[in-house]
Amino acid sequence: NAGVTQTPKFQVLKTGQSMTLQCAQDMNHNSMYWYRQDPGMGLRLIYYSASEGTTDKGEVPNGYNVSRLNKREFSLRLESAAPSQTSVYFCASSEAQAGVQPQHFGDGTRLSIL
């Protein structure tokens, strides 16, 4: 029972490098989300996908792009990494598009930009 799987778990990049974080869920959920978690800031929404084929910006989208590859997979890309993007990134999914349903989280990717 995998739930939400994120890869990689850890990554160190140099400023200016690009990177794609992968996320897959096996719960047949419609909605998927990318968050970043920083000390004292809580979880902040970067992008979300309410359903396959749609993506929208969240609270902090600058410097990121996303792709909803299919119903299971939602990737997050950093085109030119900056030290301010050092963070822990969480992917989440939920069953419903409309209303509010619990979101289920992956174990996170710890990303350091030097």
Next chain:
Amino acid sequence: EDKVVQSPLSLVVHEGDTVTLNCSYEVTNFRSLLWYKQEKKAPTFLFMLTSSGIEKKSGRLSSILDKKELFSILNITATQTGDSAVYLCAVGSGGATNKLIFGTGTLLAVQP
């Protein structure tokens, strides 16, 4: 601006104590309030509350929502060291997009 505020920021108790964690919110188009427990990795879902005054309970944990005063509490009775974690409160904002607005969390440390 939508916001969720949790208190206290951190708390140290001894095993067997009872703790109360607080969450207040100002969110347009409120849909629900959720509690998560975060140990070292993924936040794990505890409760979702949508109606005032109805207590949700799971073992030693319980939670209640007051939509008039815009807050929720999470109670943990007979605390154990395994309860040590960050407890996150999130509020669901309306619309078809299922957005959650998170507080910064309460760090609970339970000492033997």
